[in-house]
Each structure stands twice: as structure tokens, then as C-alpha cells.
Amino acid sequence: MQQLQYFAIFIKKYHKFPKTNFMQLIIKEVRESKKLTQDEIVELSGIKKRTYVDYENGKSDIPLSKLQNIANALKVNLFELFEGYNETLAEMSQNSLLTKLQFENEALRKENAELKKDKAFLQSLLKPNDHDKSQPA
Incomplete structure (x- = not known):
């Protein structure tokens, strides 16, 4: 729970996910599980392809507003992505x-x-x- 609090503070302060986290893995995993291509997400989210590819590859930070666009394109609630992120953190701590x-x-x-x-x-x-x-x- 404490990790989530730190995470929320970071988001409030910077309004983006740092590229050093695993959010890019979450959005890629969800996209692939829904059998969507990057091009489809780009079209549905209104994000430029190069930008989206950089997000998914962890080369760029993901602003919270863009993460909302991605969640909408994936047809998931933004909180579902947070849950996936927290699950990834939990798995990391167990590894x-x-x-x-x-x-x-x-x-x-x-x-x-x-x-x-x-x-x-x-x-x-x-x-x-x-x-x-x-x-x-």
C-alpha cells in the first residue's frame, strides 16, 4: 500500500509515469492480450505513432493524460492499468x-x-x- 502512496505522490507532482517503470510493459501486455496492433492503438488514442512506440518501448515518459487516452483505446479503466502496474511491482518484489x-x-x-x-x-x-x-x- 505504501508503494501506491508514493506512486500517487509522484503522479501528482510530475503528471507522468517515468520511463524507468513497468507501465510500458502493462500497456503492451494489455494491447497484445486484446490482439490490437500499435497502429490500432495510435488511431484510437490520437497519439502519434512514434510517440506511442516510444512509450511502449520505455524510451519516453507517459503523461497521465496520454495514459488515459491509451486506456480508452484499450477499452480499460485507467485504474485497471494501475492495478496491472501494482501487480507487476508485487511480482518484482517477489522475484x-x-x-x-x-x-x-x-x-x-x-x-x-x-x-x-x-x-x-x-x-x-x-x-x-x-x-x-x-x-x-
Whole structure:
């Protein structure tokens, strides 16, 4: 119950779900259980496809107003999504710390891979071209 209180305080303060939570898993699970495509949810919710995909993939925070639109498109009560979120939290607390760390580790691996690509690109911009080396300074 205390988690729900903290959660409610967070929502009141920020009016959005942080991308570091599992709400994206809930909306995806509900969408798939109802055999709906992302395109159908986008059409029914009025949310841009790129934005919705980012929500579902956890790349963007979900504003509460958009979550309401998604709930409407899924034909569920917003509180049902909260219940799913709380069930996910309960399952997480029952799972071992290792499982949670493995999930977080995978997310960090993906982020690290992206950072390595960015680093390589930036380094390639800093390297002088062969053409530049042949010209005297």
C-alpha cells in the first residue's frame, strides 16, 4: 500500500509515469492480450505513432493524460492499468534481486551499445582525413 502512496505522490507532482517503470510493459501486455496492433492503438488514442512506440518501448515518459487516452483505446479503466502496474511491482518484489538486476543490466547494455556507436561516430569526425594530412600547415 505504501508503494501506491508514493506512486500517487509522484503522479501528482510530475503528471507522468517515468520511463524507468513497468507501465510500458502493462500497456503492451494489455494491447497484445486484446490482439490490437500499435497502429490500432495510435488511431484510437490520437497519439502519434512514434510517440506511442516510444512509450511502449520505455524510451519516453507517459503523461497521465496520454495514459488515459491509451486506456480508452484499450477499452480499460485507467485504474485497471494501475492495478496491472501494482501487480507487476508485487511480482518484482517477489522475484529475486538477480532477476531485477538482469533486467536493468540488459537495458544498460543497450544504452552502452548506443553510446559506443555515438563515440565511434564522434571520433571519426575528429580524425583528420588523409587529404588534410597531405597539405602543409
